Amino acid sequence: MTHSEELSPELKDLFDDLKKLPARDTRLAARGRALFLTEAVSLREAVSARAKPRLNVWNIFTFRKDKFAMNTIFAVILATTLIFGGAGTTAYASQDDLPNDPLYPVKIGLEDISLWFNSDPLTEVNMLMQMTQTRAQEMFSLSETGDGIPASTTLRLELQTREALHIATTLEDPEMEQALLQIHNALQTQEQLMTQAQLHATDDTLQLLTQTRAMLQTRIRLVEDGLADPEGFRNTVRNESQNRQGQFATPEPGISTPPAIVPADNGTGQSPAGNGEPGTSPTVPGNNGQSAPPQPIPNSNGNFENPNPPQDGNDSVHPKSTENSGPADPGGDNGGGNGGGNKP
Amino acid sequence: MLTESDLLPLALNLDSNALAQIYDLYSPAIYRYAMRLLGNTSLAEECVAETFSRLLQILHAGKGPREHLQAYLYRVAHNWITDQYRRELPAEELSEMMPAGIETPEELSVLHIRQAHLREAIQQLTPDQQQVIALKYLEDFDNEEIARTTRKPIGAVKALQHRALASLQRLLLEKELV
Numbered sequence: 001m002t003h004s005e006e007l008s009p010e011l012k013d014l015f016d017d018l019k020k021l022p023a024r025d026t027r028l029a030a031r032g033r034a035l036f037l038t039e040a041v042s043l044r045e046a047v048s049a050r051a052k053p054r055l056n057v058w059n060i061f062t063f064r065k066d067k068f069a070m071n072t073i074f075a076v077i078l079a080t081t082l083i084f085g086g087a088g089t090t091a092y093a094s095q096d097d098l099p100n101d102p103l104y105p106v107k108i109g110l111e112d113i114s115l116w117f118n119s120d121p122l123t124e125v126n127m128l129m130q131m132t133q134t135r136a137q138e139m140f141s142l143s144e145t146g147d148g149i150p151a152s153t154t155l156r157l158e159l160q161t162r163e164a165l166h167i168a169t170t171l172e173d174p175e176m177e178q179a180l181l182q183i184h185n186a187l188q189t190q191e192q193l194m195t196q197a198q199l200h201a202t203d204d205t206l207q208l209l210t211q212t213r214a215m216l217q218t219r220i221r222l223v224e225d226g227l228a229d230p231e232g233f234r235n236t237v238r239n240e241s242q243n244r245q246g247q248f249a250t251p252e253p254g255i256s257t258p259p260a261i262v263p264a265d266n267g268t269g270q271s272p273a274g275n276g277e278p279g280t281s282p283t284v285p286g287n288n289g290q291s292a293p294p295q296p297i298p299n300s301n302g303n304f305e306n307p308n309p310p311q312d313g314n315d316s317v318h319p320k321s322t323e324n325s326g327p328a329d330p331g332g333d334n335g336g337g338n339g340g341g342n343k344p
Numbered sequence: 345m346l347t348e349s350d351l352l353p354l355a356l357n358l359d360s361n362a363l364a365q366i367y368d369l370y371s372p373a374i375y376r377y378a379m380r381l382l383g384n385t386s387l388a389e390e391c392v393a394e395t396f397s398r399l400l401q402i403l404h405a406g407k408g409p410r411e412h413l414q415a416y417l418y419r420v421a422h423n424w425i426t427d428q429y430r431r432e433l434p435a436e437e438l439s440e441m442m443p444a445g446i447e448t449p450e451e452l453s454v455l456h457i458r459q460a461h462l463r464e465a466i467q468q469l470t471p472d473q474q475q476v477i478a479l480k481y482l483e484d485f486d487n488e489e490i491a492r493t494t495r496k497p498i499g500a501v502k503a504l505q506h507r508a509l510a511s512l513q514r515l516l517l518e519k520e521l522v
Contacts, residue, residue: 006509036396
């Protein structure tokens, strides 16, 4: 006996009505899928961390994919020490420095060098996202101490994220999904960090933290969409890159360092309040009415853009970036990454 | 596409590809199940998230189903839905999106009212009756599948079904829907 014979016609109609549902929101579905897979990655990495072998000096040269960034940096430090003696000590000492510390440029330089030693795209994505995590942590630490957050720190976070996304587009779908999950995990952590930092932020830094958080949320949505639609994601990232090439006339191989957002001497402590338009230079109270140096301001996509790209070309994540190598070829690799994958 | 018996051993190792396939295979059905019983997209999405998160946790602990994954997922989902029934549910969402077969706003309004009445009636059944009725008449499970999901003998499933239908008839008669 089929179950439909057990139901009265009226009851059967009611159950048939209850089966009628509108289509599921694909965006919410993709977000749920991304969160599930991100949680799985986190749990798996927690298992891997527990299985880590005992650390000894020789392990520095045993490169494990998930620790490649720190292993490489320490290897560079060790090599620097052996060759240049005290310089290696300096390099090691710089690792915990914040953007307003004197050895911070050494720390950044080591990051750039470590990227040169890597040839695997997935590892590079991992390294870049670890670096963005470091940037977010630096911003959090500075906001906790009430110090100004240099806009260059935010800019670097954005550029490193952008580079990671760009590398992801060069991968085949399975590897790209893996990369996007790594990026999604990192971006969510950073967004939470910005939220916490906002709680203790001074007026000077609150706007920058808010803008950074908005940028991270935009990127999270982009990654979630990418997990649902890989080809759409590739097109979106390529279009963004093309738009940036059209916006800036000169290449951006280096990173500029705009002055930090710091309180004025008279204690007014006003941070430059950008109006969201690229190229604006608001006056900073306490600077005798002079215009503030140009600050990275988020554009409509939530990306931080340097409103006045330097002519000497020093505005990329690391020296080997070829992101602006020319118009994108829809059928080929867009460059910028290490050529880890071929387009289908 | 791997089968459930291929995927489960990989899922025990938290293999991303296997977990992704499992999610793609079962999450649509779990969403529909939750949506039919709760009538709220946010809750339905939350039900899916909680169900699969619990699956991850139990796999991470080295436990979890070695077979009949679908039954396990429906069981977890239904337990979560039952918990929601015990709380004050948020208002049902009256989506303007037309399900298949509905063409006018008037038909959509009538559909929403009828759906709400049946959901209210189902919520007044016991948890076991709710589950049997939902799996039988909304998910079109056969009695063997229902027995596997509820971990009850087939005889008990049939008895629950009979009592649940009688209760539903009475409740809906009061609303003059049957």
